[in-house]
Amino acid sequence: MTSEKKTVAVLYGGRSTEYEISLLTAYSVINAMDLEKYRVLPVYIQQDGQWIAGPEIKKKLDYKDQLLLKEDRALETRAEHWLAPSAPSAVNNRPDIVFPLLHGPNGEDGTVQGLFELLNIAYVGSGVSGSSVGMDKVLMKDVFTAHGIQGPNYLSVPRFDWENDAPSVILQVKNLIGYPCFVKPANCGSSVGISQCLSETDLSAAITKAFRFDTKVIVEEKVNGREVEIGVIGNHKLSVSVPGEIKTGDADFYDYQSKYQEGKSTLIIPADLPEKVRAELEDVAKKAFTALNLSGLARVDVFVREGDNRVILNEVNTMPGFTQFSMFPLLWQHTGISYRDLIEKLISLGIEKYNEKQKIQYRIDK
Structure with missing residues (x-):
């Protein structure tokens, strides 16, 4: 964009258990932005994955549900929109930067960051690799271990391993982690799907619960x-x-x-x-x-x-x-x-x- 007023596309919602938190975040951020300095364009991702673009926001929002945009045509069918890869009118109307206020999978995990890299659009926050590894608690802790940064003891449990040999997983938790411990989906935030296990009796239910939200689970020792x-x-x-x-x-x-x-x-x-x-x-x-x-x-x-x-x-x-x-x-x-x-x-x-x-x-x- 060549105008003095920078255009910021705010991306929110998303296919994630943290959808509601994203809406609250977007509402707060948009109402705090200086609309004399920025041209703010909302882009709403519904929970079913449909993207909907709204008109420029020119005044403070009165309530959060104003962000629940509705449109006859899904954004992905509009070739003139700035998210289209190569349509000339789309390229010419791209924002100066995207603020992806998405939490959890399908937004904070490098997926949407990869889209913006392919479109060559500036965006707020970490890139593909940092976002991806930062979302996956197992990979994150593997990197920290490689860099000598001390964290809790942990064990990665893929769904395949649990479904095919749960007794071995239970034994590993007993020998390597102990109790009490925490069981978490590897790729979730906001404490979604997390359980504290005081003994082996709690473990199976906790792992089953965590697998509702991811295909990989992490078991961590409790640090007092x-x-x-x-x-x-x-x-x-x-x-x-x-x-x-x-x-x-x-x-x-x-x-x-x-x-x-x-x-x-x-x-x-x-x-x-x-x-x-x-x-x-x-x-x-x-x-x-x-x-x-x-x-x-x-x-x-x-x-x-x-x-x-x-x-x-x-x-x-x-x-x-x-x-x-x-x-x-x-x-x-x-x-x-x-x-x-x-x-x-x-x-x-x-x-x-x-x-x-x-x-x-x-x-x-x-």
Whole structure:
């Protein structure tokens, strides 16, 4: 685009268990954007996978359901739309950048990032490899292990192995992980499908539940300690936020209800940590971000272990919840970056990453 006002396409919804969280995130982000500075185009992905594009948003939304766009024709049938690969009118009308506010599979896992790479469109957040590995808890932890970053002990359980030899899996959990432990779908967020197992009696039901949401399950040891999160933004030069601590109240762990139901958990920002622990946390966060080849943003979740205060890396979220009341923007607000300024910073980082990639040569005869 050549106009001074940058065009930002906001992508939300999606075929994911985190569809509702995506709608909340999009509603918050769109209402925080400076509409004098940006031309905002909504693109809604229904839960059945249909893409629907809406007209430019010219004023604040009154309620979230205004994002549930309706249209007679599915977007994929419109050759003139900017998501068409090569139609001249589509190419000429492409946005300056896409803000993919999608959580979980089919959005945060490198799939939609691959689409934007093929279309050569700038987008906010990590690329294909970082998004993909950052979504898959097993691959993520394999990378962390290769980089010497300490995390909980874990075991990968493919559906084939479970269905063909469940007793061997149960024995492996007993010998390698122990109890209590957590069972999680490998490719889900927002604590969807997660169970805590206090003994072998709980394990089969927990694994069956997790397989409702993925074809691979991860079993992790339970780390006794404080749950702490920290934000990272940047491409090459990284900045970290103040840390925040999660108190889950009566819940046994930070489950879906604790995250999204009012009064179920408490966020303490900044977390009261010894300076040595905070320095270690910042170092681990940057190492994890770099190890996964991330860009733009991430929220890094750790445990501060009881007894020795050791920082144990749990996981990294490449597109964390982004409502005004979510941990990631709250961490940056307490660090000194407002919600609106954070959005602008991430857009700027996405364009910076895109411009850097334009220097890559794809022909050898020049």
